Amino acid sequence: MSSLAVLHASQLITLAGPPRARSGKELGELGIIHDGGLFSADGKITHVGKTPEIKKFCQRDTEVIDARGCVVLPGFVDAHTHLVFAGNRLEDFESRARGETYQQTAKRGGGIKTTVRATRAATENDLFALAKKRAGWFLQNGTTTVEAKSGYGLTLEDELKILRVIRRVGAETPLETVPTFLGAHAFPPEFGENHGGYISLIIDKMLPAIEQEKLAEYCDIFCEQNYFDVDDSRRVLTTAKQHGLKLRMHVDQLTNGGGAKMAADLGAVTADHLEQTDADGISALAKRGVQPVLLPGSVYALGSKKYPAARQMIDAGLAVVLATDFNPGSSPSASIPMMLSLAVTQMRMSPTEAITAATINAAASLGRIESIGSLEAGKLANLVIYDCDDFRELAYWFGVSLVRDVFVRGKRT
Numbered sequence: 152m153s154s155l156a157v158l159h160a161s162q163l164i165t166l167a168g169p170p171r172a173r174s175g176k177e178l179g180e181l182g183i184i185h186d187g188g189l190f191s192a193d194g195k196i197t198h199v200g201k202t203p204e205i206k207k208f209c210q211r212d213t214e215v216i217d218a219r220g221c222v223v224l225p226g227f228v229d230a231h232t233h234l235v236f237a238g239n240r241l242e243d244f245e246s247r248a249r250g251e252t253y254q255q256t257a258k259r260g261g262g263i264k265t266t267v268r269a270t271r272a273a274t275e276n277d278l279f280a281l282a283k284k285r286a287g288w289f290l291q292n293g294t295t296t297v298e299a300k301s302g303y304g305l306t307l308e309d310e311l312k313i314l315r316v317i318r319r320v321g322a323e324t325p326l327e328t329v330p331t332f333l334g335a336h337a338f339p340p341e342f343g344e345n346h347g348g349y350i351s352l353i354i355d356k357m358l359p360a361i362e363q364e365k366l367a368e369y370c371d372i373f374c375e376q377n378y379f380d381v382d383d384s385r386r387v388l389t390t391a392k393q394h395g396l397k398l399r400m401h402v403d404q405l406t407n408g409g410g411a412k413m414a415a416d417l418g419a420v421t422a423d424h425l426e427q428t429d430a431d432g433i434s435a436l437a438k439r440g441v442q443p444v445l446l447p448g449s450v451y452a453l454g455s456k457k458y459p460a461a462r463q464m465i466d467a468g469l470a471v472v473l474a475t476d477f478n479p480g481s482s483p484s485a486s487i488p489m490m491l492s493l494a495v496t497q498m499r500m501s502p503t504e505a506i507t508a509a510t511i512n513a514a515a516s517l518g519r520i521e522s523i524g525s526l527e528a529g530k531l532a533n534l535v536i537y538d539c540d541d542f543r544e545l546a547y548w549f550g551v552s553l554v555r556d557v558f559v560r561g562k563r564t
């Protein structure tokens with residue numbers, strides 16, 4: 152039996168509490184233990200407490216980590232990423248600096264089309280090599296689980312290829328992946344104006360193939376003006392449910408198209424982005440307990456000023472989640488600590504609320520509340536040791552990685 156003990160943490164941030172997403176005042180409860188420690192055996196946490204209690208469990212072959220002067224947290228859970236793609240969007244990045252908007256970029260054939268071309272041309276092994284490198288970036292920034300979406304293939308074969316790569320990253324690297332099918336990310340150019348044709352391909356071919364190969368847990372859609380409208384979303388997502396998939400949705404990012412209400416109507420687990428969502432949208436989410444996934448990295452990287460209304464959402468009782476939206480176009484960042492900084496400085500969340508949103512609430516949104524998102528007996532020993540002695544420093548020192556050690560299932564990565 153392999154065992155690990157972490158001792159003497161200045162602050163052991165447990166996030167211990169009821170096994171459900173946290174809302175309202177609960178977002179402010181981190182369950183901090185000073186001079187904290189934990190013990191894990193065979194990859195699972197068995198005890199959490201003060202250092203003297205934990206020391207009692209140490210045996211001769213236990214790996215003992217001295218976390219004096221350090222903060223220890225559960226590994227971050229990033230509930231919204233586009234992990235697998237080829238190429239980059241450096242041209243768009245530079246044109247945006249010259250004043251081009253996201254929509255203008257798309258019109259001149261840049262944007263997502265660039266990434267779709269590169270991703271289609273890449274083999275499964277090419278994509279795996281790229282994704283493996285990025286898995287390292289997530290781990291180095293303290294993230295141990297990511298949700299990962301397809302959506303840069305837009306043909307049956309290429310979407311399946313991406314989902315297989317997502318599965319391989321989970322199996323062959325320390326980063327755990329939760330797969331989401333996002334075939335409805337954009338209309339592929341070869342379909343021209345035949346949008347109905349592509350919707351039929353998703354419904355008749357892609358969804359059944361994904362169910363058969365068990366390649367996804369969730370289905371997502373980019374519900375936005377000039378992309379997939381409310382009717383398309385209803386058709387795709389209703390069918391996805393029949394194939395056993397749970398729902399997440401990209402809504403109200405660039406325009407308020409009533410996406411938040413639709414996510415509530417369809418019983419989606421999460422509604423993501425929500426930059427343009429108004430009070431009606433927020434109350435619709437609250438009524439149905441849909442978790443908002445806020446993605447400040449994409450607002451920042453697009454040079455926009457309109458962040459989602461996190462404070463109103465928290466006041467309305469929503470169990471807010473924070474994620475990176477890691478993708479080549481609008482949020483090329485694998486850093487949750489950067490998102491914590493944006494949450495505090497731009498969205499007026501407290502450091503405590505931001506950390507809760509990127510750990511236990513994110514785990515709940517991925518159906519993983521029993522195994523990750525907090526440091527409690529019975530959960531996986533996924534934990535990160537930071538070289539600072541106050542958890543607020545994670546959000547404060549932006550652009551600086553304070554990560555010292557990362558453990559996944561009790562093993563150093």
Ligand SMILES: [Zn+2]
Pocket residue numbers: 231232233401476478
């Ligand atoms: Zn996204």
